[in-house]
Amino acid sequence: MAQDVLCEVNNCTFWAKGNKCSADKIYVVSHTGDTADTSKETDCQTFESSDL
Numbered sequence: 001m002a003q004d005v006l007c008e009v010n011n012c013t014f015w016a017k018g019n020k021c022s023a024d025k026i027y028v029v030s031h032t033g034d035t036a037d038t039s040k041e042t043d044c045q046t047f048e049s050s051d052l
């Protein structure tokens, strides 16, 4: 389990009660290339929808 990763995306397969992430590891990407200027330009690539 990833330690100290808090996440509010509660429809992710890895989301757990208390806004915890239960993935062994997560991969965070920038959607503006290899760098980002704000957190809004980053995303968790490990996300998997639990709605599907």
Ligand code: SF4
Binding pocket: 005, 006, 007, 008, 009, 012, 013, 014, 015, 016, 020, 021, 022, 023, 026, 044, 045, 046, 047, 048
């Ligand atoms: S994998 Fe990413 S989106 Fe899913 S709970 Fe963990 S941090 Fe959140």
